[in-house]
Every structure is written in structure tokens, then in C-alpha cells.
Amino acid sequence: MIELKSPAEIERMEVTGRFVAEVLAELSELADVGVNLLDLEHHVRGRIRERGARSCYWDYAPSFGNGPFRNVTCLSVNDAVLHGLPHDYALRDGDVLTMDLAVGIDGWVADAARTVIVGTPAEEDLRLVRATEEALTAGIEAARPGNRLGDISAAIEAVATGHGYAVNGEFGGHGLGRTMHEDPHVSNTGRAGRGLTLRAGMTLALEPWFARTTDRIVVDPDGWTIRSADGSRTAHSEHTIAITGDGARVLTRQPSRQK
Structure with a gap:
């Protein structure tokens, strides 16, 4: 069942979306050679606590995971692309x-992800990251009332x-609003x-993710971290959007200053 959001409810989701975007921008600045993934995780825990927000990941226990997720971020490195379990690893x-983050503020959720390259980028990695960003932009442009989900x-x-x-x-975007995962x-x-025909008031998380040389995936023994099956590098870009009469409104737009 799809719940259409009112303009006032979309405004409230955008409050959450701005917070998610701010924290992802902070992580992008903090991510540097020698920085431990656990330091990034604890930074986000502090920001969530200060804001009075609620992590959508903590205690999340879907059918595809291994028990409750006990972190507030998904941090995936190199061939890992989704649901990366933060662990003791220096970049x-x-x-x-x-970096993937979903939180709720005052009962309304936003979800976004961003891929960055630490230190010196390889051209083929930059190309992969840019492809996910271009695909996200294309998906957002297609999210207009009267279009179809397939568009x-x-x-x-x-x-x-x-x-x-x-x-x-196997894994893609989803509806969201009062909870992290809603139809469709x-x-x-x-x-x-x-x-499905797209209608004003629908709120969606669009999240293209690609691996360099395969479309197959494997899951780590931790039961969460999803990797490319051939070990090739991966990238993932995600925004929460609302469909309005004028087209898509991005609720998790990054601040103008980026790494």
C-alpha cells in the first residue's frame, strides 16, 4: 500500500533529509587515509544523539540480514557496496x-548514500562513481506525475x-516516509x-549502484555486507525524493560545499 504525503508532510521529511545530507557531507570530509570506519560510525552516533533523531538501522532485522543490525551507518569499502557493517578498518x-544513512526525525524518515574516493583516485573508480551519480540524476528526472515506475x-x-x-x-530503491522501507x-x-503510475505525493528513495565488471553479488560471513561476486569495485548513490506536480523534489540534497 502506497501512502501519498501531503505538502506539509513532505516539508517534514525534508527536515530529516537536510540532516542526513549534512551528516553525509561531514563523513565525506572526515574520510581520509588512516581514519577508522569505527570512528566514522561513532561520529554519526553522536550527531544522531545531539539532534534527537532516531537511527533506522539500529535493531533493523530484515529477512536478508543476520539478526539485528547494531550500527547507525552502512560503510562499504571497495568491492562492498550495500549494508557494509562498520568494523575495525583503517582507510x-x-x-x-x-556511506549510507537513514534516520527519522519527529516520525519522518530520509535515506541517502554517497560514494567517495579516499586519497588518490583511480580514473576507473571516478568513472564508476560518476556513473551512479548520473544514473541517480536520470532517475530523478524521470520521476514525474503520469510517468511509470518503469520509466x-x-x-x-x-x-x-x-x-x-x-x-x-535484487536490491534497489524503495518507498519511504514514516518508516524506512515502504512500497513500492x-x-x-x-x-x-x-x-505503477507515478503520482504527486509519492516519496521514494532512488539508489543506483553498480559494480565495475559484474551484476552478481555475494554476502559476507557477517550476514550483512554485500559485495561484487568477482571482487570488482563498486559505487552507490542515493537520494530521497518527493514527486510533486512540478516533478521530483530532492529532499536529501547535499550542501553546496563538497569534498
Whole structure:
């Protein structure tokens, strides 16, 4: 069941979205050679506590995970792309780090992810990250009333294939609002003109993610961290959006100053 949000409710989601964007921008600045993933995790715990927000990840226990998730961030390095479990790891020069954050403030949720390259970037890693960002932009542009859900999926997939990346269809975007995961599922692969008709008031998290040379995934023994099956590097970009009469409104837009 899809719950359409009123303009006032979308405003409240944007309050949460601004906080999520601010914290991701802070993590992007903090992520440097020698910085431990656990230091990033504890920074976010402090920010959530100061803001009086609620982590959507803490105690999250979906069917695909290994028991309750006991962290407030997903931090995924190199071939890890989704649900990365923060652990004792010092970032190295050239690491590709994906940071994913979802919180609730006053009962309304926002979810976003950003991939950065630590230290000296390799050109092929920059290209991969930019492809996910381009795909996210294309998906957002397709999120207009009267379009179909498949238009978003097809727009994302077209960018991926244009860059030569295969697309995994097992994990993608989703509705959200009062909780982190609501209907509908938003696949990163699909056919234009198919699926649910988009309506003003729908709020979605769009999250294209690609691996450099495969669309297959494996799960770590920790039961959470999802990696490319062939060990190739990965990237992931995500925004929470609201569909309005004028098109998509990005609720988790990054502050203007970026790393």
C-alpha cells in the first residue's frame, strides 16, 4: 500500500533529509587515509544523539540480514557496496567508500548514500562513481506525475549500460516516509512505460549502484555486507525524493560545499 504525503508532510521529511545530507557531507570530509570506519560510525552516533533523531538501522532485522543490525551507518569499502557493517578498518589511499544513512526525525524518515574516493583516485573508480551519480540524476528526472515506475528504472539502467556496467536487480530503491522501507520497490533495471503510475505525493528513495565488471553479488560471513561476486569495485548513490506536480523534489540534497 502506497501512502501519498501531503505538502506539509513532505516539508517534514525534508527536515530529516537536510540532516542526513549534512551528516553525509561531514563523513565525506572526515574520510581520509588512516581514519577508522569505527570512528566514522561513532561520529554519526553522536550527531544522531545531539539532534534527537532516531537511527533506522539500529535493531533493523530484515529477512536478508543476520539478526539485528547494531550500527547507525552502512560503510562499504571497495568491492562492498550495500549494508557494509562498520568494523575495525583503517582507510587506505585509493579506497572507494560508500556511506549510507537513514534516520527519522519527529516520525519522518530520509535515506541517502554517497560514494567517495579516499586519497588518490583511480580514473576507473571516478568513472564508476560518476556513473551512479548520473544514473541517480536520470532517475530523478524521470520521476514525474503520469510517468511509470518503469520509466525511473529504465532511465537508471540506460546510464549503466551506456557506461558498460551490468545492473543487479535484487536490491534497489524503495518507498519511504514514516518508516524506512515502504512500497513500492524501485528496481534499477526495467522497461519504460511499464508499472505503477507515478503520482504527486509519492516519496521514494532512488539508489543506483553498480559494480565495475559484474551484476552478481555475494554476502559476507557477517550476514550483512554485500559485495561484487568477482571482487570488482563498486559505487552507490542515493537520494530521497518527493514527486510533486512540478516533478521530483530532492529532499536529501547535499550542501553546496563538497569534498
